[in-house]
Amino acid sequence: MLFNSLDFAVFLPIVFVLYWFVTQRNLKIQNILILVSSYVFYGWWDYRFLALITFSTVIDYLIGLQLAKSEDQSKRKLLLWTSILVNIGFLGFFKYYNFFVDNFVEAFSFFGNEIQPNTLYIILPVGISFYTFQTLSYTIDIYKRKLKPTSDFVAFGAFVSFFPQLVAGPIERATNLLPQFYKKREFKYNNAVDGLRQILWGLFKKIVIADNCAYFVNTIFDNYTDYGASTLFLGAVFFAFQIYGDFSGYSDIAIGTSRLFGFNLKQNFAFPYFSRDIAEFWRRWHISLSTWFRDYVYIPLGGSRGSIWNQIRNVFIIFLVSGFWHGANWTFIVWGGLNALYFLPLLIIKRNRVHTNVVAEFKVFPNLKECFGMLFTFIITVIAWVFFRADSVSHATQYLSRIVDVSFFNIPEIRPTFLFVLIFIFILIEWAGRRQLYAIQTLWFRFPRIIRLFIYYLIAMTIFLYGGKEQEFIYFQF
Amino acid sequence: MRLFFKKILIFLLAVLLVSFVTDYLISEGLRTSDRYAQGETYIWNQILEGDISEDIYIYGSSRAWVHFDPALIEDSLGMTAYNFGIDGHFFWFQHLRHKLLLKNNPKPKFILLSLDVFTLTKYEDIYALNINDDFYNSKQFSPFILNAEIRQYTSKYKGFSWLDYNLPLYRYYGKTEDLREAIRDKSRPFGDSNFRRKGYRAVGRTWTVDFEKAKSKMVHYEVIKHQPYVDLMNQFLKECRELDIKVIMIYSPEYIEGQEFVKNRVELMNTYTKISKTHQIPFLDYSRDSLCYDQSLFYNSQHLNAKGSKLFSEKLGNDLKEYIFDKSN
Numbered sequence: 001m002l003f004n005s006l007d008f009a010v011f012l013p014i015v016f017v018l019y020w021f022v023t024q025r026n027l028k029i030q031n032i033l034i035l036v037s038s039y040v041f042y043g044w045w046d047y048r049f050l051a052l053i054t055f056s057t058v059i060d061y062l063i064g065l066q067l068a069k070s071e072d073q074s075k076r077k078l079l080l081w082t083s084i085l086v087n088i089g090f091l092g093f094f095k096y097y098n099f100f101v102d103n104f105v106e107a108f109s110f111f112g113n114e115i116q117p118n119t120l121y122i123i124l125p126v127g128i129s130f131y132t133f134q135t136l137s138y139t140i141d142i143y144k145r146k147l148k149p150t151s152d153f154v155a156f157g158a159f160v161s162f163f164p165q166l167v168a169g170p171i172e173r174a175t176n177l178l179p180q181f182y183k184k185r186e187f188k189y190n191n192a193v194d195g196l197r198q199i200l201w202g203l204f205k206k207i208v209i210a211d212n213c214a215y216f217v218n219t220i221f222d223n224y225t226d227y228g229a230s231t232l233f234l235g236a237v238f239f240a241f242q243i244y245g246d247f248s249g250y251s252d253i254a255i256g257t258s259r260l261f262g263f264n265l266k267q268n269f270a271f272p273y274f275s276r277d278i279a280e281f282w283r284r285w286h287i288s289l290s291t292w293f294r295d296y297v298y299i300p301l302g303g304s305r306g307s308i309w310n311q312i313r314n315v316f317i318i319f320l321v322s323g324f325w326h327g328a329n330w331t332f333i334v335w336g337g338l339n340a341l342y343f344l345p346l347l348i349i350k351r352n353r354v355h356t357n358v359v360a361e362f363k364v365f366p367n368l369k370e371c372f373g374m375l376f377t378f379i380i381t382v383i384a385w386v387f388f389r390a391d392s393v394s395h396a397t398q399y400l401s402r403i404v405d406v407s408f409f410n411i412p413e414i415r416p417t418f419l420f421v422l423i424f425i426f427i428l429i430e431w432a433g434r435r436q437l438y439a440i441q442t443l444w445f446r447f448p449r450i451i452r453l454f455i456y457y458l459i460a461m462t463i464f465l466y467g468g469k470e471q472e473f474i475y476f477q478f
Numbered sequence: 479m480r481l482f483f484k485k486i487l488i489f490l491l492a493v494l495l496v497s498f499v500t501d502y503l504i505s506e507g508l509r510t511s512d513r514y515a516q517g518e519t520y521i522w523n524q525i526l527e528g529d530i531s532e533d534i535y536i537y538g539s540s541r542a543w544v545h546f547d548p549a550l551i552e553d554s555l556g557m558t559a560y561n562f563g564i565d566g567h568f569f570w571f572q573h574l575r576h577k578l579l580l581k582n583n584p585k586p587k588f589i590l591l592s593l594d595v596f597t598l599t600k601y602e603d604i605y606a607l608n609i610n611d612d613f614y615n616s617k618q619f620s621p622f623i624l625n626a627e628i629r630q631y632t633s634k635y636k637g638f639s640w641l642d643y644n645l646p647l648y649r650y651y652g653k654t655e656d657l658r659e660a661i662r663d664k665s666r667p668f669g670d671s672n673f674r675r676k677g678y679r680a681v682g683r684t685w686t687v688d689f690e691k692a693k694s695k696m697v698h699y700e701v702i703k704h705q706p707y708v709d710l711m712n713q714f715l716k717e718c719r720e721l722d723i724k725v726i727m728i729y730s731p732e733y734i735e736g737q738e739f740v741k742n743r744v745e746l747m748n749t750y751t752k753i754s755k756t757h758q759i760p761f762l763d764y765s766r767d768s769l770c771y772d773q774s775l776f777y778n779s780q781h782l783n784a785k786g787s788k789l790f791s792e793k794l795g796n797d798l799k800e801y802i803f804d805k806s807n
Binding site for chain 2 (some may be wrong): 006021187189192193197207211277419453457460461465466
């Protein structure tokens with residue numbers, strides 16, 4: 001069920017009414033409702049996916065209980081590795097099996113040994129990378145004794161499958177989300193209104209910005225040999241806005257929906273395109289994944305401690321693994337590697353934690369240095385996004401090599417004026433709201449109520465009339 | 479909670495109200511557009527507004543649309559004419575036009591009913607392969623979807639959903655080009671001021687496809703008659719007789735070598751002959767006319783280009799004199 005579908009527009013009010021009017025007196029029943037709704041939501045794609053998530057839930061629930069009971073370190077390690085192997089095993093099979101087989105076959109044929117590929121027709125369960133990481137964090141945190149396991153299976157099941165963030169995050173930690181299932185949720189008017197506002201903004205990002213960009217991105221990337229350098233660059237810029245609008249839009253809808261039900265999820269995007277360097281960008285982009293890798297991979301590897309070579313190694317590992325997490329294709333690995341290369345100079349000169357505040361925090365406009373920093377960071381990010389979007393590494397390199405051409409200074413062949421205007425307005429709003437959790441959170445609070453309402457109606461109408469052709473959320477494939 | 483629901487309800491009601499108003503404004507803007515949906519919307523609007531007052535109505539599909547030049551027919555006959563040919567659609571929607579024409583406008587003296595091999599067929603979704611699940615050029619009906627007859631006829635096809643009919647604005651969802659067209663300054667012509675002249679469309683292009691090559695790839699196919707449409711045509715002719723409207727059935731030229739691909743062509747032609755005999759109306763068959771042998775007069779095997787349609791319309795104008803003046807006077 002897509003957030004921007006009619007199915008969800010019917011599903012959400014039904015669950016909302018049942019949640020606050022029918023089951024609100026009994027926490028257990030309310031959690032059961034969340035669990036059942038989440039399974040309906042997930043099963044809407046393909047009911048067969050439910051078996052996988054149920055299995056994963058049961059395994060980690062049982063392992064969690066055993067981990068807490070046991071004092072024997074070797075047994076605890078065994079339990080932890082069982083959880084890791086089961087979860088990563090599922091992920092590996094469903095997501096990476098064919099990739100590895102294909103690459104083995106290619107490697108063998110390179111050395112003159114022809115072997116028949118034994119690939120399988122595997123449907124990738126939607127959101128498997130997200131809930132797998134969520135359950136893994138649960139067992140790892142229990143293993144590290146940072147968290148007590150839950151004996152409440154319903155609460156745990158609801159935590160794993162919580163429908164607002166099940167298929168594309170934010171990847172929640174058990175330490176944050178699970179305790180919220182133990183407490184009675186109170187309906188708070190301001191939270192609910194704030195949630196709706198965030199949903200509205202998320203829909204705008206997804207339907208107006210991302211889906212409209214997607215149309216031109218697909219045209220340009222699929223026919224890149226027909227266009228000049230300036231159009232190709234524009235295509236890459238459009239993709240930067242598409243992926244941001246798509247993914248952060250999804251996160252906004254997820255967080256907003258959760259707020260309607262009295263839950264608080266973590267912020268997943270913090271205006272990443274206003275970053276002054278790549279390190280800041282990665283603190284602001286897909287925060288829940290970056291912090292997951294930081295806490296469960298980077299720090300256990302030694303993090304920023306140890307020799308500079310160890311630090312460089314750790315940075316590469318984290319970016320390459322993060323790239324691979326996105327998909328079974330070399331393009332994602334190159335994308336991760338490229339970001340590691342961008343990050344490296346900052347690490348070496350120890351300037352990777354310079355920009356920890358909001359850009360132009362107490363000013364309206366940034367200064368020249370900040371402007372240059374943001375522009376430079378955006379451009380190198382756009383270059384990396386070409387690998388992310390391309391079908392293959394050679395597609396990406398050919399695309400990029402065509403950008404380096406005198407035709408870069410020509411007027412692009414594709415000039416969708418309405419999209420330029422929309423993106424410009426979007427950037428202005430995001431800039432004005434960059435100090436908040438999402439751009440329009442309190443942006444127009446100083447205006448009279450009637451003006452505010454007018455703006456919200458305008459956004460709603462723009463979503464309706466300027467909505468691009470419905471596209472699935474990009475991150476569902478990861 | 480009560481306050482929240484109250485405010486949500488008010489917000490949604492206001493959204494609904496704004497949607498109604500926006501829907502109305504977009505629909506009004508599109509109704510007067512002479513180019514939207516290939517100019518069909520403009521014609522539907524004229525029909526519904528009662529702006530038609532002609533002696534001769536021309537009905538048919540795209541073949542009527544591009545073959546019958548009303549100006550030349552008017553010159554020959556000294557009567558006014560209007561071409562109501564509707565691209566991509568067969569007798570079902572032609573009949574809808576007829577129904578709405580009679581309901582909102584004075585009845586004509588004559589109807590020229592243009593036929594082709596597909597006139598009596600029914601496709602659930604005629605161009606599904608290239609236009610998603612829509613039926614061809616369905617957007618021509620969007621501004622008029624509240625009209626009962628249009629609703630009744632369009633709902634027989636795949637294309638508009640329940641929500642399109644019942645939720646304001648829904649059918650314009652994501653159709654940015656519709657919005658832009660609706661708010662465009664209509665006093666400024668969009669280029670080709672002769673895009674449709676009294677419904678007629680002159681197509682200037684010539685046939686560039688290598689027919690011999692295309693022929694080798696084409697398969698012979700059978701056109702299935704839809705019996706309810708045969709009945710509907712009979713009903714239509716009966717009603718016209720009762721209203722004293724003279725109908726003349728016309729099969730306009732088709733490129734001769736293209737005719738062989740329809741396996742049951744003879745059967746279809748016999749059906750038209752039978753219908754004309756039953757209702758005792760003239761049937762002018764130009765499918766073997768000398769025009770059919772000259773490829774330079776066509777832009778594809780079914781359609782005459784501007785040069786071909788000029789020759790045909792002049793010839794038809796002359797031929798019609800016999801039927802119109804002898805039998806109507």
